Each structure stands twice: as C-alpha cells, then as structure tokens.
Amino acid sequence: LSLxxxxxxxxxxxxxxxxxxxGRRPVLIVGLILGSIGSALTAIAPDLTFAILGRLLQxxxxxxxxxxxxxxxQDIYGREQAAAVIGQVTGVMVAAPMVAPTISGLVIEATDxxxxxxxxxxxxxxxxxxxxxxxxxSAPEWQxxxxxxxxxxxxxxxxxxxxxxxxAGFAAFSLSGFYYFVAIAPYVMRDAxxxxxxxxxxxxxxxxxxxxxxxxxxxxxxxxxxGERVMVFGACLTLVGPVIVTTLLLSGIHHxxxxxxxxxxxxxxxxxxxxxSMAGAVASAPERAGAASGLLGFSQFLIASxxxxxxxxxxxxxxxxxxxxxxxxxxxxxLFLFVLRGTDRTA
Numbered sequence: 445l446s447l448x449x450x451x452x453x454x455x456x457x458x459x460x461x462x463x464x465x466x467g468r469r470p471v472l473i474v475g476l477i478l479g480s481i482g483s484a485l486t487a488i489a490p491d492l493t494f495a496i497l498g499r500l501l502q503x504x505x506x507x508x509x510x511x512x513x514x515x516x517x518q519d520i521y522g523r524e525q526a527a528a529v530i531g532q533v534t535g536v537m538v539a540a541p542m543v544a545p546t547i548s549g550l551v552i553e554a555t556d557x558x559x560x561x562x563x564x565x566x567x568x569x570x571x572x573x574x575x576x577x578x579x580x581x582s583a584p585e586w587q588x589x590x591x592x593x594x595x596x597x598x599x600x601x602x603x604x605x606x607x608x609x610x611x612a613g614f615a616a617f618s619l620s621g622f623y624y625f626v627a628i629a630p631y632v633m634r635d636a637x638x639x640x641x642x643x644x645x646x647x648x649x650x651x652x653x654x655x656x657x658x659x660x661x662x663x664x665x666x667x668x669x670x671g672e673r674v675m676v677f678g679a680c681l682t683l684v685g686p687v688i689v690t691t692l693l694l695s696g697i698h699h700x701x702x703x704x705x706x707x708x709x710x711x712x713x714x715x716x717x718x719x720x721s722m723a724g725a726v727a728s729a730p731e732r733a734g735a736a737s738g739l740l741g742f743s744q745f746l747i748a749s750x751x752x753x754x755x756x757x758x759x760x761x762x763x764x765x766x767x768x769x770x771x772x773x774x775x776x777x778x779l780f781l782f783v784l785r786g787t788d789r790t791a
Contacts, residue, residue, distance in 0.1 A: 460738020
C-alpha cells in the first residue's frame with residue numbers, strides 16, 4: 445500500500461501539468477488505460493516483485509482520474525461552485541472504498557488474490573471507454589502548449605503560494621489519517637478483536653456511508669453557512685472522533701464498535717471540510733488548475749504513504765494505536781488551517 449501511494453503521488457506531478465499542456469481528456473484516457481494494463485500485469489505476476497511493479501503501474505495510471513476530476517471541476521465551475529461539485533465527486537469516489545473491502549473479501553474467498561486484479565482490469569477499461577465517449581475537453585485553450593520549463597515554473601509559483609498550502613496541508617493530513625486507518629484497522633480488528641476481513645468490511649461501510657452522505661450534502665450546507673466556516677467547523681469536528689475512541693478504550697470498553705461508531709463523527713467532519721480544502725487548493729492557482737491539483741495529490745499521497753508505512757510497524761494487538769495515529773495526523777492538518785489563516789497569497 446505504501447509503495448502504491450508513492451506511485452500515485454509521483455504520477456500526480458505528471459498528470460496535472462501534463463493536462464494543462466495537452467488537455468484533460470487525452471491525459472485522463474491514457475491514465476486509465478495504464479491502470480488497466482497495470483492491473484493485468486499484477487494478475488498474471490509469477491512472483492511478488494513482478495506483482496509489485498504491476499501494482500505501481502496500476503496505481504500511477506488510475507491516479508489520473510483523481511487529479512483530473514478536481515481540475516475539471518475548477519475549469520467548469522470556478523472556486524465557489526467547485527467545492528460543492530468536488531464534494532459530490534468525492535462522495536462518488538468514496539463509494540468504491542465503501543464496498544471494496546466487502547466485495548474483495550468475497551472475490552478472494554471465491555477465487556484468489558488475482559481475481560480482484562482481474563476485476564480492476566475490466567473497471568479501468570470500462571472507465572477509459574466511458575471517458576473517451578462522454579468526457580469533453582475543459583482545459584482553457586490559452587493554457588495549452590506550455591513548455592517543460594514553463595510547467596516547472598508553474599510548480600515553483602504554486603509552491604510559494606501560502607493559500608495553497610493552507611488548504612493542501614489540511615487535505616493531505618486529513619487523507620493521511622484516513623489511509624492510516626485503512627492500513628491498520630484490518631489488523632487491529634483481527635489481533636485485538638478477533639474479527640475477520642468480512643466483519644471489517646461491514647463495519648467500514650458505516651464510516652464510508654457517513655462520509656459519502658456528508659459529501660453530497662456539503663454543497664447545501666456551504667451555501668447556507670459559507671465555505672470557510674463549514675470547512676473550519678468540519679476540520680475541528682474530525683478531532684472529536686479519535687478523542688472519544690481513546691477515552692472509551694482507556695475506560696475498558698473493548699468492542700469493534702468503539703472504533704467505528706465514534707469514527708462516524710470524524711467522517712462527518714471530514715465530509716464537510718475535505719471538499720472545501722481541495723477546491724481551495726486548486727482555486728488558489730486557477731490559471732494552473734492541473735498543476736495545482738497535481739501538487740495537491742502529490743502532497744496527499746506522499747504523506748499518506750508515510751502514515752501507512754508507520755501503521756505496519758506499530759503493534760496491532762492494542763486498539764489504541766488507531767485513534768492515536770489518526771488523531772496526530774488530523775491535528776497537524778487542522779494546524780495548517782489555523783496557522784496559515786489570513787496569510788498573504790504568496791510567500
């Protein structure tokens with residue numbers, strides 16, 4: 445998981461500015477095709493090394509959908525409406541991890557681990573065909589044709605943008621907290637609670653459903669209370685879940701629901717805050733939406749790879765490692781929002 449996240453991080457730096465130069469549509473299609481090829485290579489891998497290489501290609505290719513969805517939303521809707529649209533897009537994206545653990549567990553039990561990758565071959569291929577048929581070009585004409593030097597200069601400009609890092613910092617550490625949970629919770633469920641993969645998948649659906657529901661209503665909430673206010677409230681709310689989980693575990697309550705029910709509060713807060721933070725990061729450089737989205741994705745997945753790797757070294761027979769790790773990541777993200785609040789646009 446850590447290596448695949450690194451591949452997604454690096455590929456974000458490629459897909460984003462490349463879409464500014466060549467257009468969103470062709471880059472999206474190529475990325476999805478590479479995702480399908482990588483899935484097929486993993487499915488036929490004769491050994492672990494070959495499987496990892498295929499997995500890296502799969503992750504790098506499929507990441508094009510994530511980075512370009514944000515850029516396309518910015519192209520079409522602008523800053524204010526993009527937050528609501530990104531919330532809806534994120535809600536749809538959350539449907540995948542909501543059902544994936546359950547479906548994958550059933551596929552693996554019915555076939556083997558290769559069966560899940562064959563399923564992904566078909567999914568990526570179908571998405572590539574759908575994108576070719578239905579996705580129009582949204583990148584402004586004046587953005588295209590940038591030279592490699594101009595693309596690098598664009599990254600440098602965005603990297604000096606404090607407004608970008610205020611939003612991107614929270615988005616990165618919020619996502620890292622989620623991936624940390626995904627990486628460590630299945631093993632804690634097994635070693636600390638004696639639960640299998642199927643049980644984890646069902647419990648996880650509760651969190652994903654909460655997050656997805658909040659993403660879909662985020663637009664209406666933002667329209668009533670304002671995007672900045674909703675983002676800050678949601679960010680602070682994300683810290684409540686880990687605090688409650690830690691308190692319950694220290695009180696001697698030992699049940700899987702201790703992890704997942706308070707986690708609904710964290711998911712609710714993240715569902716309100718994440719769309720605003722991602723839209724804000726991309727909108728901080730509207731003239732380079734692809735590059736901004738790419739740098740945002742790079743930051744998200746690079747930091748997430750660190751937290752998932754950390755999850756592998758921690759003991760899995762003590763459930764406290766779940767809220768403590770998540771809480772640390774979320775707290776850093778919230779600090780980005782408050783420390784960089786009101787700063788100048790550029791350093």
